[in-house]
Amino acid sequence: MINKIKSGIAGIDEMLNGGIPEKHHILVSGGPGSGKTLFCIEYLYRGAKENDKGLFISLEEDPETLIQNVKGAFPGWKDFDQMLNKSIFIIKPAMYDFKNFSDILQSYVVHHGVKRVAIDSSTLLRFSFHETLEFRKRFIEFLGFLRNLDCTALITSELATPVRSKLKFSAEQFAADGIIVLYNMPRKEKRIRALEIIKMRGTDHSRDLVPMKITQNGIMVFPGEKLY
Amino acid sequence: MFNSFIFDIGKEIDIKKLTKSKRFIKIPNDNNFVFSCVDDKLYFIVFKNGKVRITYPGGDLDSLKTRVSGSAAKIAALFKELSSQSGIKFNVQKVIASGKIEDSDDEFKCEQIGVESIPIVIFREISIFSPIKLFGEYNTERLHTFAGEKFGRFLKAESKEKLEKEIKYFIESNNIGEVEILKIEEDQFGKKPFSSFRVYKSKFVYGLPPTGKSECFFIQALARGAFAKYLQQENINVVETRCWRKGDVFCEFNVYILSKS
Numbered sequence: 001m002i003n004k005i006k007s008g009i010a011g012i013d014e015m016l017n018g019g020i021p022e023k024h025h026i027l028v029s030g031g032p033g034s035g036k037t038l039f040c041i042e043y044l045y046r047g048a049k050e051n052d053k054g055l056f057i058s059l060e061e062d063p064e065t066l067i068q069n070v071k072g073a074f075p076g077w078k079d080f081d082q083m084l085n086k087s088i089f090i091i092k093p094a095m096y097d098f099k100n101f102s103d104i105l106q107s108y109v110v111h112h113g114v115k116r117v118a119i120d121s122s123t124l125l126r127f128s129f130h131e132t133l134e135f136r137k138r139f140i141e142f143l144g145f146l147r148n149l150d151c152t153a154l155i156t157s158e159l160a161t162p163v164r165s166k167l168k169f170s171a172e173q174f175a176a177d178g179i180i181v182l183y184n185m186p187r188k189e190k191r192i193r194a195l196e197i198i199k200m201r202g203t204d205h206s207r208d209l210v211p212m213k214i215t216q217n218g219i220m221v222f223p224g225e226k227l228y
Numbered sequence: 229m230f231n232s233f234i235f236d237i238g239k240e241i242d243i244k245k246l247t248k249s250k251r252f253i254k255i256p257n258d259n260n261f262v263f264s265c266v267d268d269k270l271y272f273i274v275f276k277n278g279k280v281r282i283t284y285p286g287g288d289l290d291s292l293k294t295r296v297s298g299s300a301a302k303i304a305a306l307f308k309e310l311s312s313q314s315g316i317k318f319n320v321q322k323v324i325a326s327g328k329i330e331d332s333d334d335e336f337k338c339e340q341i342g343v344e345s346i347p348i349v350i351f352r353e354i355s356i357f358s359p360i361k362l363f364g365e366y367n368t369e370r371l372h373t374f375a376g377e378k379f380g381r382f383l384k385a386e387s388k389e390k391l392e393k394e395i396k397y398f399i400e401s402n403n404i405g406e407v408e409i410l411k412i413e414e415d416q417f418g419k420k421p422f423s424s425f426r427v428y429k430s431k432f433v434y435g436l437p438p439t440g441k442s443e444c445f446f447i448q449a450l451a452r453g454a455f456a457k458y459l460q461q462e463n464i465n466v467v468e469t470r471c472w473r474k475g476d477v478f479c480e481f482n483v484y485i486l487s488k489s
Contacts, residue, residue, distance in 0.1 A: 100465050107462045141366035
């Protein structure tokens with residue numbers, strides 16, 4: 001039987017029938033402003049509360065900026081500061097170099113006991129490759145390597161088309177163990193947030209498109225509810 | 229593709245004689261060639277078979293031509309120095325005029341690596357070529373990184389300087405290469421590394437044809453593990469800025485400390 005780790009994000013574990021299968025690596029996909037980064041950081045925050053060390057590899061934002069953004073989005077997380085550098089590590093590699101990025105990840109997992117990893121985002125990892133084919137090959141090898149490490153990773157990826165009916169999936173998404181898609185959908189004169197689990201190997205899961213909210217205390221997903 | 233200008237002196241050269249000149253740099257324990265740096269990263273390499281290669285690692289053919297024509301006077305001076313130090317008389321202008329652009333790497337195929345325990349061909353087959361065929365390039369790179377970090381974390385020192393000496397001792401005593409610790413200078417992006425060192429005759433790449441990529445993963449990880457352990461932090465980035473496989477005549481490593489949360 002596959003062990004599962006609880007994401008801790010309200011509503012997600014229920015949709016996943018208990019949690020994310022351990023040592024599985026999940027793509028968190030979505031368009032701009034859909035909440036991918038916050039989703040990943042909350043995964044680490046909830047893990048830290050359960051004494052799981054987490055590593056956030058930010059390829060885009062500086063750690064300082066990211067921390068300020070997280071504090072702005074989740075002012076209810078009073079203990080977040082105390083967790084930094086003790087149970088949550090936020091790192092930005094010096095350059096978009098796949099090797100250096102892999103070195104840091106391997107080092108934290110093997111020598112620092114990190115159990116939860118978030119990588120933001122796989123889209124920027126492409127920059128260290130001249131050709132898409134080369135990137136895909138390396139990314140699939142990278143997922144294989146991750147499976148041998150004792151960690152469970154969330155990897156964000158941009159969606160070229162954030163429109164649900166026009167979703168297209170790439171080779172990376174076929175290779176990943178799971179795909180969670182976050183939406184920022186237009187509804188009349190505003191946008192509403194929604195989430196769906198497209199795929200999750202090793203567990204049964206909800207196939208509903210459900211509403212999602214970003215509150216002061218974290219993300220909330222509402223399984224069983226319909227979008228309005 | 230590894231473009232360079234090839235010139236032929238026509239006679240075998242005694243490399244030892246050239247090392248008396250301050251303008252030529254010798255690789256430790258190697259009498260196969262000497263080299264000189266002309267301006268920024270343009271190499272003037274003299275091989276014992278009488279060939280001279282001018283190369284610009286990392287650059288394309290156009291940038292090589294531009295740099296060679298821009299440094300023509302300095303290159304001519306090096307040929308004159310080569311003539312006077314080696315004792316071989318030749319017409320400098322004639323030799324320069326005979327220069328051809330080639331992408332061969334014949335002269336780089338050096339076999340003079342000191343081997344004490346295991347033949348180099350077997351070592352490379354087991355550690356590099358077979359793993360690449362079986363597990364792919366990325367996983368072979370991870371394998372070297374894993375092993376390098378493991379050994380790096382065994383190295384202990386009370387100061388940065390002592391740690392650099394430990395790394396040098398480890399590499400040299402295990403016959404992996406010859407190490408030169410460098411003074412800290414700004415890199416091409418204006419950043420100052422925490423530490424910088426050069427490895428001559430890296431056992432992982434020396435004598436192999438250029439591929440355009442840095443490939444001394446074990447040494448890179450060795451430094452990473454050593455500095456991570458010494459500094460008690462994991463956010464260490466070691467970049468191999470120069471490598472034999474990129475067309476350089478030595479491998480160079482910069483150690484950076486990344487910003488963290």
